[in-house]
Amino acid sequence: MRKGDTVSEKPLENLVNEGQTFPPPAEFAAQANGTADLYDKADADPEGFWAEQARTYLTWSKPFTQSLDWSNPPFAKWFADGELNACVNAVDRHVEEGRGDKVAIHFVGEPEGDTRDITYADLHAEVQRAANALADLGIGKGDTVAIYLPMIPEAAVAMLACARLGAPHSVVFGGFSAEALHSRINDAECKVVITADGGYRRGAPSALKPAVDAALDHGDTSVEHVLVVRRTGQDTAWNDRDLWWHEALEKAAPTHEAQAFEAEHPLFILYTSGTTGKPKGIFHTTGGYLTQCAYTNAVVHDVHRDTDVYWCTADIGWVTGHSYIVYGPMTNGVTQVMYEGTPDTPHQGRWWEIVQDHKVTILYTAPTAVRTFMKWGTDIPAKFDMSSLRLLGSVGEPINPEAWLWYHRNIGGDRAPIVDTWWQTETGAIMISPLPGVTTLEPGSAQKPIPGISAEILDDEGQPFTEAEKVGYLVLTKPWPAMLRGIWGDPERYKQTYWSRFGEKYYFAGDGAKYDDKGNIWLLGRVDDVMNVSGHRLSTAEIESALVSHPKVAEAAVVGATDDTTGQAICAFVILRQEFVEEADEPGEGKDLVQELRNHVGNEIGPIAKPRSIMIVSELPKTRSGKIMRRLLRDVAEGREVGDVTTLADSSVMDLIKTGMSSE
Ligand code: WT7
Numbered sequence: 001m002r003k004g005d006t007v008s009e010k011p012l013e014n015l016v017n018e019g020q021t022f023p024p025p026a027e028f029a030a031q032a033n034g035t036a037d038l039y040d041k042a043d044a045d046p047e048g049f050w051a052e053q054a055r056t057y058l059t060w061s062k063p064f065t066q067s068l069d070w071s072n073p074p075f076a077k078w079f080a081d082g083e084l085n086a087c088v089n090a091v092d093r094h095v096e097e098g099r100g101d102k103v104a105i106h107f108v109g110e111p112e113g114d115t116r117d118i119t120y121a122d123l124h125a126e127v128q129r130a131a132n133a134l135a136d137l138g139i140g141k142g143d144t145v146a147i148y149l150p151m152i153p154e155a156a157v158a159m160l161a162c163a164r165l166g167a168p169h170s171v172v173f174g175g176f177s178a179e180a181l182h183s184r185i186n187d188a189e190c191k192v193v194i195t196a197d198g199g200y201r202r203g204a205p206s207a208l209k210p211a212v213d214a215a216l217d218h219g220d221t222s223v224e225h226v227l228v229v230r231r232t233g234q235d236t237a238w239n240d241r242d243l244w245w246h247e248a249l250e251k252a253a254p255t256h257e258a259q260a261f262e263a264e265h266p267l268f269i270l271y272t273s274g275t276t277g278k279p280k281g282i283f284h285t286t287g288g289y290l291t292q293c294a295y296t297n298a299v300v301h302d303v304h305r306d307t308d309v310y311w312c313t314a315d316i317g318w319v320t321g322h323s324y325i326v327y328g329p330m331t332n333g334v335t336q337v338m339y340e341g342t343p344d345t346p347h348q349g350r351w352w353e354i355v356q357d358h359k360v361t362i363l364y365t366a367p368t369a370v371r372t373f374m375k376w377g378t379d380i381p382a383k384f385d386m387s388s389l390r391l392l393g394s395v396g397e398p399i400n401p402e403a404w405l406w407y408h409r410n411i412g413g414d415r416a417p418i419v420d421t422w423w424q425t426e427t428g429a430i431m432i433s434p435l436p437g438v439t440t441l442e443p444g445s446a447q448k449p450i451p452g453i454s455a456e457i458l459d460d461e462g463q464p465f466t467e468a469e470k471v472g473y474l475v476l477t478k479p480w481p482a483m484l485r486g487i488w489g490d491p492e493r494y495k496q497t498y499w500s501r502f503g504e505k506y507y508f509a510g511d512g513a514k515y516d517d518k519g520n521i522w523l524l525g526r527v528d529d530v531m532n533v534s535g536h537r538l539s540t541a542e543i544e545s546a547l548v549s550h551p552k553v554a555e556a557a558v559v560g561a562t563d564d565t566t567g568q569a570i571c572a573f574v575i576l577r578q579e580f581v582e583e584a585d586e587p588g589e590g591k592d593l594v595q596e597l598r599n600h601v602g603n604e605i606g607p608i609a610k611p612r613s614i615m616i617v618s619e620l621p622k623t624r625s626g627k628i629m630r631r632l633l634r635d636v637a638e639g640r641e642v643g644d645v646t647t648l649a650d651s652s653v654m655d656l657i658k659t660g661m662s663s664e
Pocket of ligand 1: 272319320394395396397398399420421422423424425426446509510511523524525526532535536537
């Protein structure tokens with residue numbers, strides 16, 4: 001530890017070995033929304049329990065009479081005869097109930113001093129105009145709208161305006177490339193794209209609109225109009241289909257009467273990586289999704305509307321931003337912080353400065369961020385007053401105990417409980433997590449399914465077990481309100497992907513898991529070919545297909561190798577087409593080619609998908625049936641002794657690869 005650190009003298013390494021647990025502080029427990037009796041209530045009657053949450057957290061235009069309809073598994077319906085409007089729940093009713101002056105969003109732009117406070121009344125005015133502007137462009141119930149924006153309040157307004165009209169939105173993360181945007185727009189047949197000239201990242205404006213132009217220049221598009229938010233003011237090419245967002249909103253009527261939609265009306269589509277090269281359009285509906293988002297935001301994040309300042313650092317382009325920036329917290333009428341930029345701009349204490357300035361009480365972030373801050377050093381957060389923080393959250397990948405303890409001490413002041421929340425794009429909302437006022441925390445484990453959720457661990461034969469330390473597959477055993485309702489346009493793939501590995505009774509999450517001797521669940525990472533890089537989900541197949549789309553590449557294999565900061569890192573092994581092998585062998589050429597291939601993947605998918613390393617090889621290790629043995633490549637990528645090679649068709653291949661490695 002460095003001199004001058006204000007934390008206790010006990011070295012972190014000792015704590016890690018102690019297996020120390022953290023009971024809820026009495027003061028916290030006394031005010032917590034999530035109480036122990038919820039577990040018993042939910043166990044006794046899960047469907048009744050969820051119906052009660054749906055009535056507690058939401059305003060229904062037409063009350064429902066039925067909770068779950070599971071007559072056609074795996075296609076669930078929740079609260080199906082009820083009607084509501086998601087935007088009215090997230091915005092209008094707070095204004096109607098007299099909370100219009102309450103700040104909904106403290107927006108912090110990346111450029112210093114670029115801040116804006118937006119009240120619920122402001123949001124209400126904006127969503128009405130935005131809904132009218134979209135309606136003027138022909139958007140109505142069932143039309144799909146793509147949203148490709150930086151982290152600015154307009155992103156939330158755009159989503160809510162779509163919801164208001166019953167038009168499912170498909171938000172594409174601003175870090176995705178034109179190619180990725182193109183395939184997502186086409187798969188969902190979007191009629192309108194909402195984008196911006198650009199956003200601020202790492203101290204400079206970064207253009208977004210050119211990617212939309214490139215995506216639509218393919219000519220095969222369903223898109224009729226592009227609405228462009230002016231954020232950076234940078235020069236922007238203009239087409240006939242383009243309209244400025246501020247002009248369209250100014251022209252639109254100021255009031256919009258929201259219509260109620262069936263609880264099962266699709267709210268949004270969100271693409272995520274699966275085990276094949278083609279991303280899946282996960283779609284969620286309205287009533288059940290909102291119920292679980294609002295309930296978990298209350299009992300897990302413990303938000304108290306009148307006193308908390310909540311901050312979820314995720315991008316709105318991921319499911320975490322959907323559920324825990326927009327739909328959960330806004331339905332609960334919470335005041336939150338939204339930050340546009342990177343954590344080290346203009347200095348590495350930017351986040352902690354924001355916590356100090358806005359007296360943030362609840363912070364929800366990802367382990368990869370925590371590990372980055374650990375590397376930057378404890379003296380950075382120590383410079384700021386973060387005594388307002390009373391709860392911390394983690395999501396996206398397992399948080400290793402060392403990072404947990406660092407987070408607890410240096411950010412949470414040894415005082416704030418940490419909720420390690422396991423869930424997925426598919427589950428829509430938090431599934432496994434401590435309740436911060438009830439659970440004795442076990443660093444590194446997400447612990448127990450929350451009240452209302454049931455999970456089990458199965459062995460290879462599909463048998464549930466409870467023995468400690470035995471590794472198996474995590475499954476969910478009962479339908480839950482926020483569950484995905486399918487893959488957009490592909491019900492067969494939905495059944496195949498999630499409900500076939502262990503039969504129709506079990507939702508297969510794709511994660512390995514084990515119990516400890518106290519019955520806590522420990523998540524052990526993906527068991528399929530899905531990688532988790534800085535909490536972002538990428539499939540090996542998707543990156544392989546990007547690599548082989550390059551004219552010089554004949555074959556590619558991609559593995560995720562353990563990485564101290566990002567969790568996993570992408571490592572590619574590439575076989576070149578014959579005519580390019582000699583070129584690559586010339587002195588200095590290999591490096592250029594590797595750079596060219598990395599950039600190519602960046603263009604095909606986005607910068608987050610660029611491999612950390614690319615190795616040019618002459619062969620790949622394959623079984624006799626032609627399946628690539630990734631396990632062996634992972635050994636190479638992680639610098640281990642290569643494991644058992646007896647099932648390889650040609651056992652000398654690994655020697656070739658290792659020789660190539662050492663001559664790099
Ligand atoms: C996968 C889902 C949940 C929103 C962000 C990621 C991993 C997520 C945890 C956690 C261990 C976790 C799983 C899961 N994951 N949270 N607390 N502990 N693993 O959503 O992109 O759909 O990825 O992220 O492997 O299957 P996603």
